[in-house]
Amino acid sequence: MIREIQFREALREAMSEEMRRDESVFLMGEEVAEYNGAYKVSQGMLADFGPKRVIDTPITELGFAGIGVGAAMNNLRPIIEFMTFNFSLVAIDQVVNAAAKMHQMSGGHFSVPIVFRGPTGSAGMLAAQHSNPFDSWYANCPGLKVIVPSNPVDAKGLLKSAIRDNDPVIFMESEQMYGDKAHVPEGEFLMPIGVADIRKTGKDVTIVSFGKMMKVALKAAELLQQESNIDAEVIDLRSIRPLDYPTVLNSVKKTNRLVIVEEAWPLGSIATEIAFTIQSNAFDYLDAPVQRITAADTPLAYAPTLIEEYLPNPRKVIDAVKKVMYLN
Numbered sequence: 001m002i003r004e005i006q007f008r009e010a011l012r013e014a015m016s017e018e019m020r021r022d023e024s025v026f027l028m029g030e031e032v033a034e035y036n037g038a039y040k041v042s043q044g045m046l047a048d049f050g051p052k053r054v055i056d057t058p059i060t061e062l063g064f065a066g067i068g069v070g071a072a073m074n075n076l077r078p079i080i081e082f083m084t085f086n087f088s089l090v091a092i093d094q095v096v097n098a099a100a101k102m103h104q105m106s107g108g109h110f111s112v113p114i115v116f117r118g119p120t121g122s123a124g125m126l127a128a129q130h131s132n133p134f135d136s137w138y139a140n141c142p143g144l145k146v147i148v149p150s151n152p153v154d155a156k157g158l159l160k161s162a163i164r165d166n167d168p169v170i171f172m173e174s175e176q177m178y179g180d181k182a183h184v185p186e187g188e189f190l191m192p193i194g195v196a197d198i199r200k201t202g203k204d205v206t207i208v209s210f211g212k213m214m215k216v217a218l219k220a221a222e223l224l225q226q227e228s229n230i231d232a233e234v235i236d237l238r239s240i241r242p243l244d245y246p247t248v249l250n251s252v253k254k255t256n257r258l259v260i261v262e263e264a265w266p267l268g269s270i271a272t273e274i275a276f277t278i279q280s281n282a283f284d285y286l287d288a289p290v291q292r293i294t295a296a297d298t299p300l301a302y303a304p305t306l307i308e309e310y311l312p313n314p315r316k317v318i319d320a321v322k323k324v325m326y327l328n
Helices: 007-021 045-049 061-073 085-099 135-139 152-164 213-228 245-255 270-281 304-310 314-324
Strands: 002-006 025-029 054-056 077-081 115-119 145-147 169-173 181-185 197-200 205-209 232-236 239-241 258-261 291-293
Touching: 002 007, 007 025, 007 045, 007 152, 007 181, 025 045, 025 061, 045 054, 061 077, 061 085, 077 152, 085 115, 115 152, 135 145, 135 169, 135 239, 135 270, 145 152, 152 169, 152 181, 197 213, 205 213, 205 245, 205 314, 213 232, 213 258, 213 314, 232 245, 245 258, 245 270, 258 270, 258 314, 270 291, 291 314
Parallel strands: 025 054, 025 077, 077 115, 115 169, 145 169, 205 232, 205 258, 258 291
Antiparallel strands: 002 181, 145 239, 197 232
């Protein structure tokens, strides 16, 4: 059966189904139990699974992230919810120096099957300290897998796969997407980690994005078709470590042009990595230099006018597409 549910409900279904399937899975974080989750993702799960498997914590990210890593090393499968990945900075030692490196440092004796999940990036007028895009930061760390879904279907299928994975997984959401709706299959279905999705086929230019920026990319593609009869192919990366290089490469070989849309700051971004890979492996196919649209290279301000200027938007993407097609 397929029915329309919200992004937050898709996440809840994924966690609940995995907790019913496997008693080693549990959820831990601030306000996940009694309050039903800061964004109501875990609504009703305390009643379903009890306080030993849906665990409220103090405001101690370093502490409960460390508990999660230790639990994962002892054959449990924790889901650690950060109220926002901005707060994961307090726990980054446990994520990067413990979870990501333990398998190698133990000579393969310990696996760390843990999921760190929660919202990342901007979510409106939350100012600089609550608006950081950490996708590319964590993707830069060997030993971690990093998933950034753009819709409820992918959110459910990929979260279930993440919970079953034997490696630590960073699962990044958006506060602005929790209410998004889509028709999601009920019951068991998994999506492979590291496989991109061609959301729209096209022949004139390739647009690559992930997470909530997919809305920007798809809207830009729609307007390009309407306004200029430009047929864009749009790729949703879905996971950024591992990256599905072949799907992007094959698309660029067809369209000969590439625009990348990302919310992160420009230096050290996923867009930079993709641009380098394409120019290294498909240089002879490119008819124009690769273009990227990222956030402005500054902390995000509080004022809505500055937020609008800071973030990628469809018009910026359209301008970049016209630039690679030599139309402006």
